[in-house]
Amino acid sequence: MDTLASRIRLEDRECPLSTTVQHVGEWWTLLILHDAFDGYTRFDQFQDSLGISSSMLTARLKTLVADGLLERRPYQTNPVRHEYVLTELGRSLRPVIVALAAWGNARLDPSQRSMILVDAKSGEEVEPVVVDAVTGHRLDDSDAYSFTAGPAASDAMRARYANNPEGRRRPV
Incomplete structure (x- = not known):
């Protein structure tokens, strides 16, 4: 599997630019963050705004949560639905x-x-x-x-x- 981490040269792994690109250098990631800054929090809002496939959006949101840029919070219990809210680290971008x-x-x-x-x-x-x-x-x-x-x-x-x-x- 070709990941951003595998594309970074070994000598660049300590470079702050290279490590930043690892987190936010993907096309959809920047657009999701832009939408989050505009107040979007829900999966369907991101999907409607961006026209992104469900599988791609799921993967990008999962990565943004794992990287600490977004927090996944339940907003509905039956059925359980989640929203994605910028963390302090995410807001710093x-x-x-x-x-x-x-x-x-x-x-x-x-x-x-x-x-x-x-x-x-x-x-x-x-x-x-x-x-x-x-x-x-x-x-x-x-x-x-x-x-x-x-x-x-x-x-x-x-x-x-x-x-x-x-x-x-x-x-x-």
Whole structure:
């Protein structure tokens, strides 16, 4: 069986991007999470919204629960039916989903955008950006920010960032 975990290279297993993709890198997973952020909780709501097969939705929901992103709770006893509610860990992915949607919208003319992010109070469209929490500087400047090995990095990860052609940190 070809799983996301089996597709990750051994040397990337400690990489936070690779491990994140393992949890949310599948097409339906991101769309289910998006629907959950829009308030959907029930199997039939997800299925109607996405047009996904029952077996695929069951598998994706099971994985999201196992990964701790959704919690499965009974909402009806006879017959027993469950809803799927975002956990704190799942809710922490909202900025990632917002950033992905903003990236997609940035490539469209404003008149072609089918979904926009607005300020809940004013109703005005907002432009999401990712910034450093300490400085407030945008992180999309590849000359200003780069990845490097962290304190828990293996020798392979340290070598990845120590042995680049220019002998400096790689821009992100």
